[in-house]
Amino acid sequence: MNVLAFDTCFSSCSVAVQAEQADDAPRIASEHRAMNTGHAEALLPMIERVMREADLAFSDLERIVVTNGPGTFTGVRTGVAVARALALATGAEIVAVSSLWAIAAGVVASAGPSPPFDAVLSAVDARKSQLYFQLVDAVGHELSEPMLGDAAAAVELCYSPRVCIVGNAAATVVELSRAAATKHPLLGEKTDANAYPNAIHLLGAALRSSITVPLMPLYLRPPDAKPQADKSLPWSPT
Numbered sequence: 001m002n003v004l005a006f007d008t009c010f011s012s013c014s015v016a017v018q019a020e021q022a023d024d025a026p027r028i029a030s031e032h033r034a035m036n037t038g039h040a041e042a043l044l045p046m047i048e049r050v051m052r053e054a055d056l057a058f059s060d061l062e063r064i065v066v067t068n069g070p071g072t073f074t075g076v077r078t079g080v081a082v083a084r085a086l087a088l089a090t091g092a093e094i095v096a097v098s099s100l101w102a103i104a105a106g107v108v109a110s111a112g113p114s115p116p117f118d119a120v121l122s123a124v125d126a127r128k129s130q131l132y133f134q135l136v137d138a139v140g141h142e143l144s145e146p147m148l149g150d151a152a153a154a155v156e157l158c159y160s161p162r163v164c165i166v167g168n169a170a171a172t173v174v175e176l177s178r179a180a181a182t183k184h185p186l187l188g189e190k191t192d193a194n195a196y197p198n199a200i201h202l203l204g205a206a207l208r209s210s211i212t213v214p215l216m217p218l219y220l221r222p223p224d225a226k227p228q229a230d231k232s233l234p235w236s237p238t
Contacts, residue, residue, distance in 0.1 A: 002056055004086070005202035008039040008079040009071025009099035011123065014199035015046045017054040018206070029053035030200040037197075047082075061092040063206040065100040067197055069218030070124075070146055072133045076217045084215055089216045093210035097217060098146045100124065100134035101168075102197035107166050108140045109201055118162040119143060123154050123169040131169045132220060134159065140204075148220040151176045164228045168195040179180065 003018040016030035029050045035042065051058065065084040069076040087094050100122040107120045115119060115138045123133045126148060133154040135143040148207070155177045165173050 001062050001206055002060050003064035003065060003203055003206040004042065004047065004051070004061055005199045005206070006073045006079060006082070007066050007099060007102060007199050008082075009065040010068060010075065010196045011036050012196040013039050013042045013045070013046060013051045013168065014196075014197065016199035016203055017056055018203045019054040019056040019060075027054050027056075028200070028203070030198075032198050033152055033198075034196075037074075037232040039075050040066070042077060043082055049211075057089050058144050059085070061090045062094055062211065063210065064090075065091045065095045065097065065199075065205050066104050066203045066215070067202070068096045068215060069099060070126070070148070070220045073092065073219070076219065080215055080217050087215075094215050094216055095208050095210050096203055096204065097202065097205050097208070098134060099197050100132060100146050101136060101140075101142060102199075102202055103215075104134070104136040105140055105168055105201040106198055106203065107164055108136070108138065111138070115164075116162070117164040118160040119158070120166060121158060121173065122162045123151075123165060123167040123173045124171075127171045128178070129220075131172070133173075133227070135163075146220060147198075166195070191214045 002020055006015045012034050014032040019027040031046050031050050062137040064083050065088055066079050075114055083094055104120040119135055119137050121135050123131050126132045130148055131154055132148055134146045135157050137143055151172050153171045
């Protein structure tokens with residue numbers, strides 16, 4: 001299957017392509033770059049470079065795998081908008097996965113057939129003393145929906161002491177679990193190596209069911225900027 005995958009949800013931008021070959025293993029190309037801003041400007045040139053490296057034409061795409069959130073407002077909207085546009089232009093089907101699942105997928109892929117954990121919890125700083133978090137099992141199946149809450153809520157989600165905690169808020173979750181008198185005070189391995197998604201780990205999601213409704217951003221949190229509701233003055237052109 002010819003697949004294009006990309007992520008722009010957090011402080012990185014990444015693209016991966018899988019191109020089928022008739023008599024050989026699929027050709028895979030990828031690019032990953034850390035960045036706090038500039039995703040909208042970086043994504044399309046990055047896609048063009050990776051598609052060229054994989055020697056794959058846009059017209060040959062069959063699936064587009066994209067993370068639709070949670071994440072930064074601009075980053076999530078960038079990924080969703082580009083996925084919609086490319087699907088419309090190429091006829092490729094869209095598969096949407098959460099950015100938190102994508103982080104966990106990298107850990108699952110690197111663990112091999114005998115992982116030293118029962119589940120992976122992705123925990124990412126959402127600011128205002130809150131985290132984005134999601135739990136998946138040792139083979140990548142979702143055990144929870146993506147959630148927004150404090151570190152204590154993330155700890156309570158862990159059903160086993162053999163949970164690998166990843167993401168840029170991993171240390172916060174682990175420290176709280178060890179300080180509190182919880183039923184699982186030790187949550188096992190912690191690593192910050194997979195702080196953000198890498199699109200190369202999204203390629204395996206191409207076999208999932210494609211979406212049948214318009215792709216929508218998954219924000220979890222309402223926007224900080226809101227229209228003024230009270231005591232607003234009427235606008236005057238003079």
